[in-house]
Amino acid sequence: MNKLLRSLSYIFHPLFMPLLGVAFYYYITPHFVVPEIVQAKLVSLLILTLILPMLMFFLLNTLGKVKTIHLATTQERIYPLALNCIIMLLVIKRIITPTSAIALYYFFVGILISNMACLILALFKFKAxxxxxGISGLFMFFVALGVMFAINLTGLLAFMALAIGAVATSRLHLSAHSNKELIVGFFVGLIPQLILVNYWF
Structure with missing residues (x-):
C-alpha cells in the first residue's frame, strides 16, 4: 500500500497535467485540426512544460536551491514556481494563442493564475x-469541455474524482501536506478554470 500511494504522487504529478489537457482537447474536439499542427504543438508543449521544468529542477538542485522534486518547503517552491509562470506566459504568447484554440488558451491562462496564486502563498509561507x-484544474477543464462539446464524459469525470481522492490520500499518507493545504490547493486549481470558462464558451 505504501508503494502504491507513493507511486500516485508520480503518476499524477502536476507537470503532466497541462500536456494531458491539451492531448485530450485535440482528441475530442469536433473541429478539424491539421494533424501536423497538433503534433507540433504537442511536441512544443512536451519540451516547455515537462522537459524544461525537469532540466531547471536539476539546475536548481545543483545550485542548492531545491533538495527534492517534491519541493518540501515553501522556500524551495519560489524559484520553480516563478520559472513555471514564465513558461506559462511563453506558452500563451507563442504556442497556444486565442486564435488557435480559445479553450486551450484560457486553460493555460488558468494554469498561470493558479501558479501565481501558489507562488504568492509560498511567499507568505503557506504550502498549498x-x-x-494540477489535478483539480484538469478536472474542471474536462467538465467544461464535456459541456462545451455536448459529450458524455461521466466515466472520465468519475475516474478523475477518484484520482483526486487518491492523490489527496497519497499526499496525506506521505505527510507531504495537511488537510488545509490540500483543500486550498484543490480550490486554487479549480476556481481559475471555473471563472475563465465564461470567456471561452
Missing amino acids: SIHMI
Whole structure:
C-alpha cells in the first residue's frame, strides 16, 4: 500500500497535467485540426512544460536551491514556481494563442493564475498542494469541455474524482501536506478554470 500511494504522487504529478489537457482537447474536439499542427504543438508543449521544468529542477538542485522534486518547503517552491509562470506566459504568447484554440488558451491562462496564486502563498509561507492544484484544474477543464462539446464524459469525470481522492490520500499518507493545504490547493486549481470558462464558451 505504501508503494502504491507513493507511486500516485508520480503518476499524477502536476507537470503532466497541462500536456494531458491539451492531448485530450485535440482528441475530442469536433473541429478539424491539421494533424501536423497538433503534433507540433504537442511536441512544443512536451519540451516547455515537462522537459524544461525537469532540466531547471536539476539546475536548481545543483545550485542548492531545491533538495527534492517534491519541493518540501515553501522556500524551495519560489524559484520553480516563478520559472513555471514564465513558461506559462511563453506558452500563451507563442504556442497556444486565442486564435488557435480559445479553450486551450484560457486553460493555460488558468494554469498561470493558479501558479501565481501558489507562488504568492509560498511567499507568505503557506504550502498549498501543487498536486491538487494540477489535478483539480484538469478536472474542471474536462467538465467544461464535456459541456462545451455536448459529450458524455461521466466515466472520465468519475475516474478523475477518484484520482483526486487518491492523490489527496497519497499526499496525506506521505505527510507531504495537511488537510488545509490540500483543500486550498484543490480550490486554487479549480476556481481559475471555473471563472475563465465564461470567456471561452
